[in-house]
Amino acid sequence: EAGVAQSPRYKIIEKRQSVAFWCNPISGHATLYWYQQILGQGPKLLIQFQNNGVVDDSQLPKDRFSAERLKGVDSTLKIQPAKLEDSAVYLCASSLAGKFMYEQYFGPGTRLTVT
Amino acid sequence: GEDVEQSLFLSVREGDSSVINCTYTDSSSTYLYWYKQEPGAGLQLLTYIFSNMDMKQDQRLTVLLNKKDKHLSLRIADTQTGDSAIYFCAESIKGGGNKLTFGTGTQLKVEL
Numbered sequence: 001e002a003g004v005a006q007s008p009r010y011k012i013i014e015k016r017q018s019v020a021f022w023c024n025p026i027s028g029h030a031t032l033y034w035y036q037q038i039l040g041q042g043p044k045l046l047i048q049f050q051n052n053g054v055v056d057d058s059q060l061p062k063d064r065f066s067a068e069r070l071k072g073v074d075s076t077l078k079i080q081p082a083k084l085e086d087s088a089v090y091l092c093a094s095s096l097a098g099k100f101m102y103e104q105y106f107g108p109g110t111r112l113t114v115t
Numbered sequence: 116g117e118d119v120e121q122s123l124f125l126s127v128r129e130g131d132s133s134v135i136n137c138t139y140t141d142s143s144s145t146y147l148y149w150y151k152q153e154p155g156a157g158l159q160l161l162t163y164i165f166s167n168m169d170m171k172q173d174q175r176l177t178v179l180l181n182k183k184d185k186h187l188s189l190r191i192a193d194t195q196t197g198d199s200a201i202y203f204c205a206e207s208i209k210g211g212g213n214k215l216t217f218g219t220g221t222q223l224k225v226e227l
Contacts, residue, residue, distance in 0.1 A: 004157070031213060042119070042203050042217030043158070055212055091157060095213060102213060106157030 025094030
């Protein structure tokens with residue numbers, strides 16, 4: 001079974017530029033998550049989708065971050081414009097459903113450096 | 116509120132047992148998890164425990180939960196060099212869907 005795929009793996013941009021990350025979850029997984037992991041910290045949930053609807057985006061900085069999951073499969077996370085403090089690893093995860101104890105499977109992440 | 120804390124670093128010798136500790140504040144936790152993160156890789160679920168349990172054993176892994184003190188620990192028996200990684204505890208809370216709140220992570224270094 002293929003795992004969660006993410007691209008690109010690494011991205012370096014200057015502040016005020018835009019960037020987009022892509023995630024392809026495990027086939028059949030209805031729930032998709034984006035986490036931000038700042039160096040030295042644990043991952044923090046940015047947004048959770050159930051199919052193509054948003055379940056939780058309470059910690060998403062909506063003035064600069066946006067995410068979509070058209071057709072309930074792939075998802076993109078965008079930052080526009082980027083700030084220095086956005087430097088982090090962005091992790092995508094998926095699970096069969098959005099209730100607790102459906103295991104979340106994580107992708108390898110995209111490491112973003114903002115200079 | 117949700118707050119999960121861990122010590123930052125642990126060093127052990129190969130063959131010894133490792134104990135990684137975690138404290139959490141939300142008394143409505145339903146499941147508590149241990150994840151492993153190796154360099155350049157995503158997080159891998161190692162084990163989990165339901166909040167009404169005290170202990171769970173899975174091969175070399177033993178999870179202990181003290182709900183009164185809101186303390187969770189992960190014991191790795193016969194620690195190997197391949198166990199070197201960052202270990203995160205995480206909690207999900209009742210009514211929180213499947214949202215995970217992670218601790219800061221403990222870096223385990225296994226020395227020969």
